[in-house]
Amino acid sequence: MASGEVALKEQPASPAAQKRIVNDFSIQVATVNGSGSQSANSILLKAIFGMGIPVSGKNLFPSNISGLPTWFTIRASKHGYVARKHNVDVLVAMNPDSAKDDTLALEPGAAAIFEASLNLEQYRSDISLYPVPFDKLTAAVCPEPKLRKLVKNMVYVGVVAQILHLDIKAVEAAVRKQFARKQKAVDLNWSAVQAGYDYAAENLVKVDPFYLEPMNATEGKIIIDGNTAAAMGALFAGVTVVAWYPITPSTSVIEALIDLLKRHRIEADGKASFAVLQAEDELAAIGMVLGAGWAGARSMTATSGPGISLMAEFTGLGYWAEIPGVIFNVQRTGPSTGMPTRTMQADVLSTAFLSHGDTRHVLLLPGNVKECYEHGIAAFDLAERLQTPVFVLSDLDLGMNNWMSDPFQYPDKPLDRGKVLTAEDLNRLGGFSRYKDVDGDGIGYRTLPGTDHPAAAYFTRGSGHNEKAAYSEKPGEYLVQMQRLLKKWETARTLVPKPVIVQNGKSKIGIIAYGTTDPAIVESRDQLRSEYDIETDYLRLTAYPFSQEVFDFIASHERIYVAEQNRDAQMASLLKLDLKPSEIGKLRSILHYNGLPVDARSLTEQLARQEGK
């Protein structure tokens, strides 16, 4: 029987079938890492996307190459919610080691698809159970034993498609795109999908309430991970020098960027208009970034927590000697090595004030993949305009997971290369003072090495210096520089991206969040309204220093809940540093910090509790 013509028998009388749950549930695939389930999960995600249903996927993986449990969660949401869903509705239990725990963790009414030999029926009677002989089905379609581990994943794709009414044509399209020009791989994988699909139709009876039905909500949208989006930002910002050291979860920023640069930045003579260098450590990576920025290149690195700690000394030099550079910090769970493959927003304070002495750094806070791209571009403009290191603070959840997005727009303004004097400028001016505030914005003029003019050179140093860049230990000259840097900070406040504000002007309660806490807040605000009758206004931070709009928002509300993914309420602390004493008491925190992406339910309950509900 050909796939697509079979249909799963349904149990019309079952209570589950009576209340169908359509396009609003989560699927969790539990596998062993190294088993190659990534392609299968990606196909499931893209097939649901292909049906026009808003979808998001999260990979929860161990810091390991092979053999430890890994979970991939796909959420279909007709409402467009893309945060992690608090509970799992459909489990695909492929990992014998975690199957029992995974099954016991399900809420009543959930469904479990599992390798029949695991006998999960013994643990639960209040969920829908679908035993499938995966190994047998796989062996039948895949004569090559070495490939069976991989092909087995495609069998569950077929089973899931049949049980949840996933459009098999959308699955086929996703399989073809995934394996692109490799026809043999397409054939093998597609036959595995069909085997699962047909088996389910002939042998299983649908008893769960979860259904996928076509929608029209993904038309024109793209799916991309935040790290690739950030790399695209760097590409369209015209990055020229990239120095890096591999570290999870930032590595894929550079890997994606290398691919993009090779495709788009090799000139007709075969030569590259870029340089990418893998450094010996993060100390060297940031040193190279600053060396290149000093010499006039658009330079960047990407790193995560431990790398950020190592970059502290050089970052202080960048701040004090005023050298542009862009650092993508894809945050993971700390402290120390922490949980390298889990997500968190816990580098806010350490990055904002990275290095000794009075330092502070511009942070951009992308809240979605589109902003990873847009902030990626803005970061380079800001770094050169402000002559300082600029950090883009993303996280593992945003960086390494696939997200739906509107397509990215081509930049509508040219690159801002900042205040750089040429030899012609120097002919006209006669000379310049590197660290003098000529324009009243706290930003001096610089020259690049190689500028062909006898007055072009200046001496860059991390030691005390005066307006003319000469060595100085004079208290007065030091003060002039430190205060000018503060003025520059105020200029930065006016140049960074504005916060995103959603308000009705009536609510007394404001929520402030940033980064990947955003999708959870979007959903949480709906829950608060419908379940607790709590109306909230919402401001999403997109940068530090905070724009005036942030202070206005706080001033116009009685209580402010700052939602973030760390233990120590780091962004709330940063806000308090800037607030008037009378405003500080307004701030409360709702926090999530177990390494998993934040879910709406956790935030809703915390906020409602603090509101006495």
Place this chain on the structure above:
Amino acid sequence: MATTSAPTPKVNRIGLPVLDYRGNKTTLCAGCGHNAISERLIDTMFELGIKPEHVMKLSGIGCSSKSPAYFLNRAHSFNSVHGRMPSVATGALLANKNMLALGVSGDGDSASIGMGQFVHMMRRNLPMIYIIEDNGVYGLTKGQFSATADVGSTLKTGVINDLPPIDTCSLAIQLGATFVARSFSGDKQQLSTMLKAAFSHKGTVMIDVVSPCVTFNDHEGSTKSYKFMQANDEPIGEADFVPSFEDIEVDYESGTVYEVHMHDGAQLRLKKLHDDYDPTDKVRAVSLLMESHANNEVLTGIFYVKPESETIIDQMNMVDDALATLPESRTRPSKEALDKIMAYLQ
């Protein structure tokens, strides 16, 4: 009596007086070896007619790293952080590969805190001149041993060094530097010739210059003192350098001299003073260094030179123009490129 007009200052081949190669007044101690090295750099660049704007000076932290302020004021300079100048130089050269990079470091800056970056710069054969002003002691913090201090050498306080020294020259040869030499700040002739040749080299030039610290390490018992060097300096060969803009005359007995044709057309002639000397043989160079050290000699000279080699900059296969100043039309892909990526992601 003839009237005297104002004397015209002597200018070099690009029309600049030596003044244009000078820097600020030194703030190092009188008699510091580092000052002599700065003087040799000034003379060398003046004589070679190097355009100051074509040079970038780079340094780390320490007495040595201050010295770029004392020569070549018309060149951009970057006094960075302790031990990590190589990374800054690497970035700067990636941004503008057409510049001449001149690094000044010290024994602490290179052999202790900076060992990590020192090693990787050599490994990449980064095209720059890297000078270690080596006095075996931390000067700015008032006299602690560095990692190049010899076993048995003493501090002024009487403390004896028990740990073996790191030989930066042996290391550099093993790691991939393509021009490795040692000199003594007091040997004007040798150092000048070496520096001239260095400016003609493509690849990492690593010159360790023993440069006595008159304040903290010039006493009896120090192996980095003027007195010790005058007694124990053992030149491995005699160098003669003919820049590319001068005619080469042959006036030596064949078989006694190594002729090295430098990348830019200059010629370096290395006359044997030592039986086993062969500046093209890495293994022999390293064993000579080890043997001489065992004999309490300080071997000086150009130990190893490989005039044609691939550098990290070559490997990057960059466009001819400096990346730093490429126009937007060459660095930002077109709207069509973005549209194509977007279509693929749908």
